[in-house]
Each structure stands twice: as structure tokens, then as C-alpha cells.
Amino acid sequence: MTQIAEIIVDVPTMQTNTPYSYSIPPALTGSVRPGMRVVVPFGNGSRKVQGFVWQLAEQTDFSRPLKAIDTVMDLQPVLNQELLALADHMAVTTYAFKITCLLTMLPNALKATYEKWVMPTDTLEESIRKKLFGHADRLLLDDSKLPEEQLKSLLKLASGGKVTVSYAVRDRGNVKTITMIEPAMAADKLQAAKATLRSTAKKQAVLLDYFITHPEPIAQRELEKALAVSSTIIKTAEKNGWLVKKAVEVYRDPLATAVTPTRALTLNEAQQTAVSALKTATNDHKAATYLLEGVTGSGKTEVYLQAIDNALQNGQSALMLVPEISLTPQIVGRVRGRFGQRVAVLHSGLSAGERYDEWRRIERGEATVVVGARSAIFAPLENIGIIIIDEEHEATYKQEDNPRYHARDIAIWRGRYHHCPVVLGSATPSLESRARAQKGVYQQLLLPHRINASALPKVTVVDMTQELQNHAESNFSTALLSALKQRMAKGEQSILMLNRRGYSSFVMCRDCGFVLKCPNCDISLTLHMDTKTMKCHYCGHEEPIPNVCPQCHSRKIRYYGTGTQKVETELKEVLPDAQVIRMDVDTTRRKGAHERLLNKFGRQEADILLGTQMIAKGLDFPNVTLVGVLNADTGLGLPDFRASERTFDLLTQVSGRAGRADKPGQVFIQTYNPDHYAIQLAKDQNYERFFLTEMQMRHRGHYPPYYYSVKLTASSGDERQAAEAMIKIVRQIKKTLSPAAIMLGPTPGAVARVNNRYYYQLVIKYKQEPALDQALFEILTEYQSTGRMGLQIAIDRNPMSFM
DNA sequence: AGCACGCCGACT
């Protein structure tokens, strides 16, 4: 009989990054299983802490007496064996704590919160007790919301033993229920009850009549509506013992709107080849990774849907990841239209409760197709038949804080576990993936043609340096402007993309060059016309727009750079009749705003959709025949080895938005670097050439995918502390590295200061360093305690950027 | 994360 549970405790430190043994009290024997959440006493005061049962054991090497598990929080494990094993793997590969990994796999609703309760003891003087507690027998200590002095006096009382502080773990998982009403007795008994009613009790009679003919349960709300009775009438019937109320669990349906069912489309030859390869892999339980490379508009989604359908027909489940930004109703609608109620959708727009409901539907096997953003990769599906990552090159698949996992890596791990294929789909695969396909690590599947044989749009690169010489400064070249006018005349729509947000990137004094910067962060403030303020995009600092230069008091302080608001203003001047929808971070902040604006554009209530990167992905508007990229360069100048790749991806994606249906499309790319290979090759939609060219650049610069990389960041409120720590780490790590490894840095972060913290970083590029992992874990252990002094060390394996 | 233990400065 197992009496010991090994538990990962919710204390994220290096020392507790291993299971702790707890005894299972007799009352809980048999109800403790791996993957369940438990509450255990921990530390000196045995405060209550949440933990995960890692495994059960017969014995332990811990020599001192064990504490016992306090409570079991779940009836069923919330994490299965697969996910427990995955957490272990993830902890090792991302240098994160096991507990952090376990928690990221769960919906927020299942992440417990801690409460601090203060209770008076007998020794507390009555007067003070009354003043502090009043009638309550205990007080909730709200996360230092209390004034400083009150907190201090409480602490004093605690140390004097006059009050005690206890910790409680509170489960946040709240299940939504509705009240159902059903008869408490058979129809003949109800009939008899009805006979006892007084003649004035009309409503009661109606109610009983209903249940005599409809014995099945009905939602109270519906019942009230259907019979026009009030809740008090029902309550009376309940009191009389005729009816019973019961709470029934319901799911909050985030997509309650009806979807139109869709049927499988006919595939072209390339699609057919891809689908049958994937079907075979699923049917043969082959854990292979496929790179599905298809130009924009080549029908990748239909390939996914048919591969998913095959898995479902085998009685298996399917997981599909899309970037958050393209989790638009269009994509979701298509999947839902094909698979209906079997689809669960997970994205950041859901409330914690909705997310939890979707998660439970998956966990119970009610939903077997999961569509979601990055974290949906942890969906608790059983028997997965296929995993798909759409737009696999997207940077959003990499989590930017601990655990710094890449969804692609997790997908491949799960694919191996389930012996099922993983599909990485993209028109512009990441260099890493494409290189692996080259080496035969991934199987390449090509979709070289657009469906319906629609032609790729005609792309024109506009040299803005020329434009500047010919005309006054404007965001619109002559060519783009006349094309816009043409579309309006023909009643066709246009999309304009801008590489940034805000009205203008910064203000600068034309006399002395002064740039208004954030007092907390080392970046320029951005002008926001809607709030008439200068804002910091990093920390949210806000201040009024200056009229005179704070440095030289000149009045020639002007706005530089370009933002969507400014473009919109200019657009209204040059095309006063155009109906424009502006989409950027500012106009889409509110929940559902994104959809609303897109739907409006889809209904052709506007001529021009103006937006930032967010409009480039996954939209399909048949009436759009013109796409203009106003400033293709932004980003090219960044000191980041992926700058060219990102620019190429963006331009290729956005160009694909034009002319997808019967009408031919046209694209204008405005740039100050017309000869840059990323722009020229995007113009030709020539991914293969870009891949070869960029691979040469990467090879020359010793960048991924030729090298692996690790980024270490030290941050602190004290600049010297961060710098010194980093210098020390460099010395330490140098000893373990082979001569072939390359170190970049230490350098101050690209933005050296964010929110009053200073950043120093080091990037290591390497091919094979067997001792590196160990060294990095040692560094983490060593700097564990410095967190309290404000020094934090972060390790990012294979970072998305070196900045 | 929270708590105890332990070693140096301003009080009864």
C-alpha cells in the first residue's frame, strides 16, 4: 500500500525543484493520484502551500518524519502522466522550475491563490480586538492593501502571540451552474397534488400541469419564460415537495453563435499528395514532422481540415495551433463549421471561466479538436492523431517569460509521445524548419500553386528616396495614391499596412535635437493624439505633450516618424471621400473590437483598412485588390539577426492579401531600401531564393540555424550590480566552453533600462557544448538567492532575438 | 515565498 506521495510544491526555487515526500493520511488513501493538486504544510510554520502529486512511492530517503498531505484539491488528476512527463522535459530544456512548468499547463482558473488570515488569540486585549476585528472572528489580510502602519501593528501583535496568522489555499476553479427544475414525484402524484390546490392557485396549477406532461428537467429561466411564472411560484412548489431544484454544470460557450456547416472541398493534386501523406502517417502511428510549405492562398487550411478529419475518423483527437492574431472568427468559423461541437477554442480573448470550461470539455473527451494559440499546445487531449502548427515561423510561438518554451518543440515532443505526425505549415517557414527539411529531419510537403489558379498579385517596389526628391514629404507615393483612387472609383477595397503603432514615434527638437524620453525606461515616448499625451510603450508612463523644448526652450519641437493616426489624418486630406477603418493596438484594445472592425470591413462598409502588422495575417477579403505597405523598412534596421526574415515574412504575407478571388491584385511596397534582398525577393514571392540567400548570411554571421544559442540576461535596479553579475557570469561560463563557442557580450540590453531596471546580456552561440547545460543550472542555483537583492538572472535557450 | 537563525548598530 502506497503511503507516500512525492510532491512538487508551489515554491519556485532551485532548492525545491525536486519532489518532496509527504505521507498520505489514512483518510486520503486511494484518493491521492499523480497529477492531482494537493494542499500541504510547508516550512517552519507549516503554512499551507499548493502542490502537485508527482508520483506515489513506498518509501523515501528523507530520514526525518514526514508531514502529511492536508487536503486533496481534485477528484480527478488535472494533469495526466503525459503532461507530467512533459513538464519534466520542459523544466530541463528551458531552465525553468518544475512547478512553473506544471502551472503553465493549466488554465488560470486552476491556479490557486493564497490567502492570509489573521485571528485573535485569548491574550489579545478586548479593546484592541474590538477595534481590529469588530464582530468578525478573523480578518483577510489583503495583499498589503492595508495601510503600512496597520500592517506593522498586526505583525507586532503576531510576534507577541496576540494574533495568529494562517495561510489558506483557495481554489479558483469555479464551475458555472444553472438551476434546473424537475418534478419530485411521478405524474399521478403530481395530479393528486394538483387536486389539493385551492382554486385561486392558478399559477401552481399551470406549473403542475406542465410537469405532468413534461417530466424531464428544465432550466428555471426557461420555465419562467415559458409559463410566465415567477421564481416565487416555483419556490412554493419546491417547498411543498412537488418539484426539486438542482444545480447543473454548464459550459460558458464563447462561440454561442451558430456556425454554418462546411463540407470538404475538392483538393488539387498537391493538396491531395499532402493530405494522403498525413493520413498515412496518422494511420501508421508515425511520429514524423512535416513541413507544409505553401504559398499564400494555396489552401493549407483545407489540408489541415482533411488531415484532422481523418484522425477523428480513427477515433483520435487533433490539435491545431494558430498565432493568436489569426485566431479570427474566419479561421475558427471554418474549423467549427467542419467539426461542430467537437471543437474547443482556446485563446486569450476568453475569460478565465470560459477558458476553464473549454479546458474541461477537452479533458473529459467531449471536445476532440482543439484550436488555440501558443498555450493550447498543453491541451489535455488523449490519443492525439495529428498536431498542426499553422504559420510555424511566427515568433508568438515562443513564450517570452518562464518557462521560455517554443510551442513547436512541445508539439514535436507530444507527437513522439502519441506516435502521431506533426505538421508545420507556412508560406515562409522559419529558416530553422526549412533547414531541417533540407537535411531530411522533417518531411517536406509542397503546395506550389494558389487554388483556383488565381495569379499572384503584381508587386511594385516604390523607392521612397526618389519620391522625397520629387515631392513634399508624404506617406503616400504618387503611384500608390493613384492606385487607391482607382480602387475607390471601381468600388474595390484596399488594405494599407504600417509597421508601427501610435501617432508618431517620438518628438524631437529641430534646434537642439532633444528627444523626449521616458524617465523610467531608456526609450523615446510616443505621441498619442487620442489621449493628447506622450506615452511609454514599455512601462506605461504618461506625460503631457511639450510645446517648447525642455532643453533649449525652442518652439520647434516636432513629431517624427509615422503612426497609424497620422496616416489616417493624411489620408483624410488626400482622399476626403474615403471611408477608412483604422486598426491598431489603440483601436482594438477592447474585447471584440478586432472582430467588429474586420466584420465591418468585410461587409464593405469601408474603402480602406489601415493598420499595423495585425492586418497581415490570415484575412481573406475577396473584394480587396490593392495592398500598400507604407514603410517596409521599419525593422530592417534593427540589430537583430532575424530582421531580414521578419521583413520578408511580413511583406510576403501582406502581399498575399491582395486579389485572392477572381479579381487580380496589386501590391505597392514603399521603402527606402529598394534593393535589399528581403524586399526584392518578397516582391517576387520567391521564398526559396530568400532561404538560400539568408542561409548564406546566417552562415557568415554564425547565426542560427547554423548555431544554437542561449541568451543570459541579468537585470537589476542597480546598473552596476547587473553589469558586475554579468561580467562574473561570463568569466565563469568561459571556463566550461570549448574554443568553438562564440560569446557576444556582455552588452547592455537594446533598451538598457525598462521600468527602472537595467539589463545586461550575453549571447552564446555554439554547436556542441556538453558542459553548458550543467554550467547554466549552476548559475541559476548560485544566483537564486540574489533575487532578494533585486538581481535577477534569466536564461533563454534559442531566443527569438539577440536584442 | 516565508520563516528562523544569526550577527552588527541605536536604544532602555
Place this chain on the structure above:
DNA sequence: GTCGGCGTGCTC
């Protein structure tokens, strides 16, 4: 001489 500052180490 003590109270209490927070640096350090440990928590099954």
C-alpha cells in the same frame, strides 16, 4: 547590556 535591522539558509 537588549531590540531589531536584514543577510543566509531551509523547507518533506
